[in-house]
Amino acid sequence: MELFDSHCHLDPMRYLDELPAVVARARAAGVTGMAIIGTRAMDSEAAADLASREPGLVATAGIHPNDVNEVVAGEWDRIVTLAESGRVAAIGETGLDWYRHDAPPDIQREWFDRHVQLAQRLSLPLVVHTRESLADVLAMLREAVARGPLTAILHAFTGTSVEAGEALELGCYLGFAGMVTFRSSAGLREVAATVPIDRLLVETDSPFLSPEPLRGRRNEPAHVVHTARCLALARGVSLEVLAAATAANARRLFRCGG
Ligand SMILES: [Zn+2]
Numbered sequence: 001m002e003l004f005d006s007h008c009h010l011d012p013m014r015y016l017d018e019l020p021a022v023v024a025r026a027r028a029a030g031v032t033g034m035a036i037i038g039t040r041a042m043d044s045e046a047a048a049d050l051a052s053r054e055p056g057l058v059a060t061a062g063i064h065p066n067d068v069n070e071v072v073a074g075e076w077d078r079i080v081t082l083a084e085s086g087r088v089a090a091i092g093e094t095g096l097d098w099y100r101h102d103a104p105p106d107i108q109r110e111w112f113d114r115h116v117q118l119a120q121r122l123s124l125p126l127v128v129h130t131r132e133s134l135a136d137v138l139a140m141l142r143e144a145v146a147r148g149p150l151t152a153i154l155h156a157f158t159g160t161s162v163e164a165g166e167a168l169e170l171g172c173y174l175g176f177a178g179m180v181t182f183r184s185s186a187g188l189r190e191v192a193a194t195v196p197i198d199r200l201l202v203e204t205d206s207p208f209l210s211p212e213p214l215r216g217r218r219n220e221p222a223h224v225v226h227t228a229r230c231l232a233l234a235r236g237v238s239l240e241v242l243a244a245a246t247a248a249n250a251r252r253l254f255r256c257g258g
Pocket of ligand 1: 007009037093205
């Protein structure tokens with residue numbers, strides 16, 4: 001079995017010298033692929049360095065919507081340079097967050113639009129964060145898709161089936177994280193069960209969002225198997241089928257062979 005964790009934050013600041021052990025535990029659990037997601041210039045660059053050393057790993061470059069009001073001089077240029085260098089497989093994590101108010105909505109929209117345009121210019125997929133903002137994210141993606149080709153990944157998807165349908169119509173991939181395993185998430189499991197298998201991704205969002213039965217602990221890519229098992233059960237397929245399909249989707253999307 002091979003699994004692909006399509007969204008994890010493995011910046012050295014969070015895992016310190018444990019990082020090699022975290023990657024080793026992931027591989028031992030069958031997680032042969034991981035997308036390491038950048039949220040600032042520094043962790044995007046660290047992600048690209050890690051991905052260049054470790055087979056099967058890819059990196060992304062972007063500035064998280066909760067961080068856009070802290071951007072320092074030259075930081076966006078570093079993201080653009082990294083993206084243009086060909087060392088990253090996607091742009092983001094970007095998006096809109098109406099739950100936290102770290103940055104005002106108009107500033108978040110402006111930064112989301114920058115990331116959209118960079119992804120479109122470089123023909124790279126876009127990693128999108130939404131929180132209480134899905135309608136506005138979909139509206140901006142709809143405008144972007146009208147301007148030119150764009151493939152967006154709605155990570156840690158928690159929307160309704162109607163919203164999932166709109167996202168799929170726009171060509172989005174939907175990533176499911178630990179929330180889908182929670183007892184209270186029966187509705188989300190129903191939504192996940194209806195997503196076409198070729199648009200489905202599985203992720204940890206490490207170090208956050210640990211799935212059941214590990215809820216509350218620090219998350220790491222090895223734990224993605226719990227979320228994959230939950231999705232397999234919801235869809236009535238084997239874990240192996242679910243793992244192979246979601247890994248194939250991630251490899252196609254991030255163009256990382258295998
Ligand atoms: Zn994230």
